[in-house]
Amino acid sequence: MNAWAMVASLWAIGAVAMSLGWWWQRRHDNAGIVDAIWAGGVGFGAVFYAALGPGDVAVRVVLALCGGAWGLRLALHLWQRVRGEPEDGRYRHLRSHWHGHQGKFFLFFQFQAALIVLFALPFLAVAFNGRLAPMWLAAGVAIWLLSVAGESLADRQLARFRADPAHRGRTCREGLWRYSRHPNYFFEWTHWFAYVCFAVGSPLFGWAWAGPVVMYVFLRWISGIPYTEAQALRSRGEDYRDYQRSTPMLFPWFPRSPSRTETSS
Structure with a gap:
């Protein structure tokens, strides 16, 4: 299977998954499920491309393990929040606006299916790496x-704080939240540089930078x-x-320090 056929197949699978997610949010009035499906879909993309790619077997095994484990951890973390908490304020605001x-929600979910394909492009580059x-x-x-350890730690620290x-x-x-307003996002971003390293030598190396x-x-x-900060300002x-x-x-x-903050403001 060539690269474009693999991309099209992942898009079709993502579209079906997001359609089911849209149906679930319609029944539960909670669009936060889209985040869990997106994370799981991108992680699935790593395993999917690793299984079908023509690259070196060892490289594809590393891709499946790293990309799949990242997606599974994030998807489960987000699912626990969706299942145990009311709809995230960002989506409540969107629901009110729409x-x-x-x-519109269905189109939003399908847009997320396209984003699964976009964010999985680094995995495709790795899957074609011959050495x-x-x-x-x-x-x-x-x-x-x-990166995954840092993101997991930030998520646990925030969950513990919110549980009180x-x-x-x-x-x-x-x-970590003392040093950054979004440490989870920071480590999520740095995580994608791992696949740039894994794709060195691939004929599709440039696609790895999409991550x-x-x-x-x-x-x-x-x-x-x-969106996160707008909601935080509304609520806090x-x-x-x-x-x-x-x-x-x-x-x-x-x-x-407070003194420096006051001086600069």
Whole structure:
């Protein structure tokens, strides 16, 4: 199977999965399921391309393990939030803005199916890699381990903070969240550089850069930070504005002191 046929097949599978997700959100009034399906779909893409790709077997095994494990962990984490909490504020706002129009929600879900294909392009590049130098394999594995561990830690710290009723209406400033307003997004972004390393030598190497480049654009300007921070300002108001003034947005660094914050504002 050539590359374009593999892409088309993944798109078709993603479209079916997102159609089922749309049906589920219609019954449960919770569009957050789209995030879990997206993560699981991209992770499935890694395994799918690894199984069908013509590249070196060892490289494809690493791809299936790393991409599949990343997608499974993130999908399960998001599913637990969808199943155990009310609809995320971002989607409640969207539901209100669209007046619950299910046709628009269906198109939104299908757009996410296309994004599965887009974000799986680095996996396709790796699946076509016929040979990978050990140094690039080691670098990719190291980046993957550090990034997934960091994202998992950030997710656990936030979940623990949110689980305490005393923290309702307050912003998490514990652990990694003291140094970045979005440490989970930061490690999610760095994770994609692992596949750039795995794709060195592939005839489709350029496609591997779609991971870190497109992820950064989406997180920084489209669907990540802008929506998350808008919802945080709606729900936490001045407490979150103070957090914005004192804490770096994405790249971790030491928080600014109150005196410095007041001077700069």
